Amino acid sequence: MPDALLSQVEAKLRLPIEVCERVIEAVYNDYYDFVSTSLATLSSCALVCRAWRPRAQRILFEYVLLRDKDALYRFAELLDASPELGTYVRTLEFRGHLHVPYSPAVLFLTALRGRLANLDVLYIYSFSDAEKAANPLPEGEKELPFLPIYRYFPSLLTSISHIRILEFADVRFPSFGDFARFLNTLSNLKELYCYRIFWAVFGLEPVCMAKRSSHDSRKMFLPNLEMLAVCLRIRHSTGLY
Structure with missing residues (x-):
């Protein structure tokens, strides 16, 4: 029973993919002094999970x-x-x-x-x-x-x-x-x-x-x-x- 409740709580805490995508978009900064860091972060985002990959790669x-x-x-x-x-x-x-x-x-x-x-x-x-x-x-x-x-x-x-x-x-x-x-x-x-x-x-x-x-x-x-x-x-x- 506790395991079932924990699973339900985790499901409720999961953010909609649209929210994750907005956060990924906010990572990008094309100013030259920051672009290298932005691209490195987007590379990491693309490796987190399949759901994150399409948006991260598109921006990357x-x-x-x-x-x-x-x-x-x-x-x-x-x-x-x-x-x-x-x-x-x-x-x-x-x-x-x-x-x-x-x-x-x-x-x-x-x-x-x-x-x-x-x-x-x-x-x-x-x-x-x-x-x-x-x-x-x-x-x-x-x-x-x-x-x-x-x-x-x-x-x-x-x-x-x-x-x-x-x-x-x-x-x-x-x-x-x-x-x-x-x-x-x-x-x-x-x-x-x-x-x-x-x-x-x-x-x-x-x-x-x-x-x-x-x-x-x-x-x-x-x-x-x-x-x-x-x-x-x-x-x-x-x-x-």
């Missing part, structure tokens, strides 16, 4: 932070095993050493191609000087003078042409033309934030930015852009600003 994979190529390839392998997780991703962030031959900001276009159908926001952040000091490259490895963009890079960007928000900082491009072609493929951008972006050479005006007499929006450069914030690095004879 809404924001994916990748710091190097190893993390990128591990994530790609995870999507191979569970493709549905890719549909949860709304925000993808790269933060680390990006000016290296194996830059995750470049490799992800092939590693994750076609798997992030609902991606909405892309962050690309190279380490600041302080972060580089705290996370040095392996001995003998050096950064390249700019992002290692290869010939077919712009064409691969079509796989994420649906994103609406792009924010990147401390990124060096080979030329202004490469920078322009990078943006031109992302025709659905509504918000663009460029902080301390620069390039090795300026060169001629890219064809994609040339003025046209046609009013066809498909031929305009960033036709849907509504918000633009820019902070460029400018080389001067006395230094870099």
Whole structure:
């Protein structure tokens, strides 16, 4: 009899799954200083029980932070095993050493191609000087003078042409033309934030930015852009600003 009463009390004390899901949702914080802790907590929530897993995983994979190529390839392998997780991703962030031959900001276009159908926001952040000091490259490895963009890079960007928000900082491009072609493929951008972006050479005006007499929006450069914030690095004879 006492066992039966205890079982009834436990059943009454069990919280509805909707309440648990609201608590799980409250765990998430996408502010960079807290996101790592939030993601670790959500990972633990996903392992508590089957009832918690769907909501925890959906929130856990809404924001994916990748710091190097190893993390990128591990994530790609995870999507191979569970493709549905890719549909949860709304925000993808790269933060680390990006000016290296194996830059995750470049490799992800092939590693994750076609798997992030609902991606909405892309962050690309190279380490600041302080972060580089705290996370040095392996001995003998050096950064390249700019992002290692290869010939077919712009064409691969079509796989994420649906994103609406792009924010990147401390990124060096080979030329202004490469920078322009990078943006031109992302025709659905509504918000663009460029902080301390620069390039090795300026060169001629890219064809994609040339003025046209046609009013066809498909031929305009960033036709849907509504918000633009820019902070460029400018080389001067006395230094870099």
